[in-house]
Amino acid sequence: MPQKRRPQSGARPPRKKGSKKANVLVPILILMILVLLLVFSFALSGGESSENQSETSSQPSSSENPQSSSQDPSGSPASESSETATSPGEETVDKMDWALILVNQTHILPDDYEVKTADSFNGKEFEYRANEYLKEMFAAAEADGCPMFLTSAYRSKSYQTGLFEQSVKTLMGQGMTREEAEAETARNIAVPGQSEHATGLAADIVNPGFFNQHAELNEAFANTKQSDWLLEHAVDYGFVLRYPKDKTDITGINYEPWHWRFVGPYHAKKMKEMNVTLEEYTQMLGLS
Ligand SMILES: [Zn+2]
Known part of the structure; x- marks a missing residue:
């Protein structure tokens, strides 16, 4: 109620001018902040999407789609993601x-x-x-x-064991101890398991x-x-x-x-x- 009366008072012109300026500036500032926030969040979502794509192939693109539908500018990163989503497919190559x-x-x-x-x-x-x-x-x-x-x-390991044992027995038959025969055999035939x-x-x-x-x-x-x-x-x-x-x-x-x-x-x-x-x-x- 008092605010409505003030404009009618004589002292109002200077105040009105000041308040008018404030009334114009505040929305502009809010708009600028909103625009900055939008740009910032857009940049952030773009960065996140590229990181995710390198880790997994299909999930990031599907999780980004809701963003692209809610925000007009994110149409371009969405199209980027659909292109790069094909290249991570190489990661599924069997490395054996x-x-x-x-x-x-x-x-x-x-x-x-x-x-x-x-x-x-x-x-x-x-x-x-x-x-x-x-x-x-x-x-x-x-x-x-x-x-x-x-x-x-x-x-097979059993075949290798057979080869090894045969050689050991032959050498033991020639007078070697088992230890000597095993050492001599290992020079030519791989020890089973190796x-x-x-x-x-x-x-x-x-x-x-x-x-x-x-x-x-x-x-x-x-x-x-x-x-x-x-x-x-x-x-x-x-x-x-x-x-x-x-x-x-x-x-x-x-x-x-x-x-x-x-x-x-x-x-x-x-x-x-x-x-x-x-x-x-x-x-x-x-x-x-
Ligand atoms: Zn070989």
Whole structure:
């Protein structure tokens, strides 16, 4: 009531002018704050959406849709998100982490380790998933004029134990103690549980005529075109040279140009780029 009367009083003009200014300024300030808040929240929602997209592929885009419908300007980030939502799909690529199992002198294969194998070349068995890649690799090599020969693949732990025990008994029959015989045998035959061949992921590969010239596997294979082909192309099929010449201090195994290990194309490429062994690579990943 008093406010209504004031305008009618004589002293009102200066007050009215002042209050008019305030009445105009306040809404402008409120508008500016609102605009700033809108811009700020818009920028924040844009930042959040890009972070989420890198972690998960489908959820962020669906959770953003409600925002885009309630706010006009968020139409553009929504269209961005639908574009980037397709690229994170690459993260669903199977990295085949199961193929990174490390078996060596200090990483013994558990007794209950189970391997599902499939028929491979030359009557051998290979881990059934890796076998598909081995088949493709051999076919590609043959098409390039480099036919391959699979001389050893999956060897069960019990088979390895049999090989080992047979050698120990033979040496003991020659007068060695069991300790001496085991030590001597371990120089040539992997101790059961320490052979990568028990995983079904290791393939000993040579050229078809190799054993016509050599009684056993040796470094001469490194001088064949098959070896050259494998060094160049095996990575594409997920295989790495497991015991390189310059890494024997890390692997603890002599140079074996014939022994190729499946780790999957994703990890094989990374390992080749970084020039690391499976020992180094699994350590980098915190797996060993
Ligand atoms: Zn081997």
